[in-house]
Amino acid sequence: MNNNTLRIAIQKSGRLSEDSLKLIKECGIRFDNGAGKLKTDATNFPAEILFLRDDDIPGYVEDGVAHLGIVGENVSEESSRNVDTVHKLGFSKCRLSIGVLREHDYTGVQDLEGKSIATTYPRLLGQYLKANNVSAQIHEISGSVEIAPSIGLADAVCDIVSSGSTLLSNGLKEVETIFRSEAVMIASKQLSEVQQNLLDQLLFRIKSVQVAKNNKYILLNCPTEAVENIIKYLPGMRSPTVLPLATEGWCSLHSVINENEFWENIEKIRQAGAEGILVIPIEKMIL
Ligand code: ATP
Ligand code: MG
Known part of the structure; x- marks a missing residue:
């Protein structure tokens, strides 16, 4: 271990594990994660991966034992460790909510006055109260x-909720949301210059993967005279590519489209004369 390597802590097994591993792999970092391993070296990037309980990650990162960590914002905030939150990762979205018994006639937060609330998040709950x-x-x-x-x-609970079904099956109803969380990348405040540089490279890769997920590559055929109308809905990264087809008067149009805009505009694109529309996932996108 030296100042020229990044040590990245991720959850060993739990709700964050699969997506954390996937993200690291999508960034092109290869490593052998044999079952039960607690530490592994990346083979094509100066990094080492540590597999830990999620609660331990903020502390390891604060102490500089790990340089980066992937945890729920809820765990990082609750720990109040002195770390930098460098990027939101978009997975493991959940909320920290207060629940009371379903038959409780709840009218507002003042109803909690003098009550007892069970939680594993005393700090976040304390701040909210x-x-x-x-x-x-x-x-x-x-x-x-x-x-x-x-x-x-x-009398009440304060716990992590995603669909609310666990609360429901325990006879509870959700009455207040006190914190919204998703997985975040946290970083130590004691990075060497080389490590900061490696972190910047990693963030660049993560952002390229995230942008690519929200966009699709679209190809379609249309009459040449329809191109002008269709490209209004397909602005592309700079502007769409238009290639002639072997059939006179027809062309092929290639562009990049945001997934939401695609669904909003697909009917208009078809009405404008597009046919043979192909929509293809993009693996990486460098802006
Ligand atoms: P560990 O054994 O590592 O301590 P844990 O049991 O404390 O694991 P998990 O249940 O695996 O933790 O949850 C890890 C994180 O995933 C939570 O801190 C939260 O950010 C997020 N999370 C928890 N429940 C859900 C859920 N139902 N949906 C989405 N994300 C969730
Ligand atoms: Mg935990």
Whole structure:
């Protein structure tokens, strides 16, 4: 281990693991992740990957034992470690919410006054209650939070929610969202110049992968006289490519289109005379 290598900490097994590994691979970084390994070297980039419990990642990054980490923003914020959040990664989106028993006639945050709330996020919950001038008792537990109200341990819970089905199946309803989270890349504040440079390279690759995911390569055939009308909907990166077809009076038009714009404009493009439309995923996109 030296100052010329980046040590990247990711979750060993859990909801972040698969997407974290996928992202690193999509950035073209190759490594052998044999089952049960806790540490592995990248073979084509000066990096080393550490596989850890997600709760430990912010601390390792603060101490500079790892230089980068991929964690939920919820875990990073709760830890209050002194790290830089360098990029949002767009996966593991969830929210930290307060839930109460379904039969509770909840009218607003002031209803929590004097109540007890079970959570694994005492810091984020404490901040929220303080900001809302509510004083409630925070009951910190390390797991199975949702069961607390039904066994009489607490009046309410504050926990991670994505679809809300876990709350529902425990007889709870979601009443307040206190924090929105997604996976983020955090970085140590003690990077060497070489490491900062490697981080910049990595971020460049991550952004290229993210932009590519939101865009598609589109090819279509149309009568030459329709080109002007169709390109209004296909601005492309600079402007679309137009190639003549072997059939007189027809051409092939190639462009890049944002996925949402594609669905919004596809009917107009067809009405303007386009046919044989192909939409192809883009692997990387350098802007
Ligand atoms: P570890 O064993 O590493 O401590 P964990 O049990 O604490 O894992 P996971 O349940 O794997 O953590 O969740 C990791 C992160 O994934 C959470 O901190 C949160 O950011 C996000 N997350 C949790 N639940 C969901 C969900 N239902 N949908 C999407 N993302 C989620
Ligand atoms: Mg954890």
